[in-house]
Amino acid sequence: MYRFDEIKGYEEVIQHFQNAIKLNKISHAYIIEGEGGKGKKRLANTYAKVMQCQAHGIEACDACRSCHSYDSGNHPDVIHIRASKKTGIGVDDIREQVNKDVFIKPYVYDYKIYIIHEAEKMTIQAQNALLKTLEEPPIHVRFILLATHTHTFLSTILSRCVVIRLRALSQTCIEDYLEKDLGVPDYQAKLYASFARGNMGRALALRHSESFHEMRKDMIQVMTALSNNDKVEAMAQVEVFEKYKDEKQDFLDLMLTWLRDLMVIKSLGDLEPLIHMDNKNLLLKQVPYLSYNRISSLIEGIEQIRKYDRLHINFTLLVEVMLIQAMNSK
Numbered sequence: 001m002y003r004f005d006e007i008k009g010y011e012e013v014i015q016h017f018q019n020a021i022k023l024n025k026i027s028h029a030y031i032i033e034g035e036g037g038k039g040k041k042r043l044a045n046t047y048a049k050v051m052q053c054q055a056h057g058i059e060a061c062d063a064c065r066s067c068h069s070y071d072s073g074n075h076p077d078v079i080h081i082r083a084s085k086k087t088g089i090g091v092d093d094i095r096e097q098v099n100k101d102v103f104i105k106p107y108v109y110d111y112k113i114y115i116i117h118e119a120e121k122m123t124i125q126a127q128n129a130l131l132k133t134l135e136e137p138p139i140h141v142r143f144i145l146l147a148t149h150t151h152t153f154l155s156t157i158l159s160r161c162v163v164i165r166l167r168a169l170s171q172t173c174i175e176d177y178l179e180k181d182l183g184v185p186d187y188q189a190k191l192y193a194s195f196a197r198g199n200m201g202r203a204l205a206l207r208h209s210e211s212f213h214e215m216r217k218d219m220i221q222v223m224t225a226l227s228n229n230d231k232v233e234a235m236a237q238v239e240v241f242e243k244y245k246d247e248k249q250d251f252l253d254l255m256l257t258w259l260r261d262l263m264v265i266k267s268l269g270d271l272e273p274l275i276h277m278d279n280k281n282l283l284l285k286q287v288p289y290l291s292y293n294r295i296s297s298l299i300e301g302i303e304q305i306r307k308y309d310r311l312h313i314n315f316t317l318l319v320e321v322m323l324i325q326a327m328n329s330k
């Protein structure tokens, strides 16, 4: 179940882990940092599984007792610590589950590995308690802290951990995985990948997200209205933008992918792969009615909205300006 060769992207992180195992230089503590969906848990579990594997290679053998018990979800020497909903991870959690426990030797295997989930939710007292163990960890103990960000950590914790920051995956990497490994049709893979912001979990969630599909339908409605060349109808679309006020980045991103397709058809014909391939006929229909100028004006408008949004300028007003400018460009 957990194997390095099944993890997409993050080659340098995996290489770092595998080198550490090979050279017998496994750090006592790691922090894997990245937003939800990026694969922190998978990386941590795989690293822990390979550390414990009785074949002592740089990949899980999947045949030994340790690998079997890891995959069954109850490895005796890998301890998961989780935040409770209300209080996060408190000092008592660390004292009881870590500090008192670390001195007991592993039951069966080489290491005792503590995986702390949502470690950014440790209170300061909890971090101070953990620090005591991190300062002089028993030889068989390893820690892997998973966190969406590290700014809540004490600098003394950070300085004792190897911090691994998960970068955004490339669009091609996500697209390839969806297409080749999961059999998602190429145009859909392209759509989800271009929308996932380098986050594989997000790409996977989009596949089954009804709200995403509804948003896309609404965006297409807006673009259809804009291609009808009717100013009143165009201005009425402000309502749709308002519906997505709280998800404006997503909505604008989606609109950009449509504008991108229109540009591709205009300059290259429909030979290039389109993101919205399933709506190719509609795109082809809109192309003659949307001039280069109007498309550029919309792209500029979206950039302006993003820029001014940071300055907290009224969103509706910005959308209206964008639509007026677009409809005025010939």
Ligand SMILES: [Zn+2]
Pocket: 052, 053, 054, 055, 060, 061, 062, 063, 064, 065, 066, 067, 068
């Ligand atoms: Zn094994």
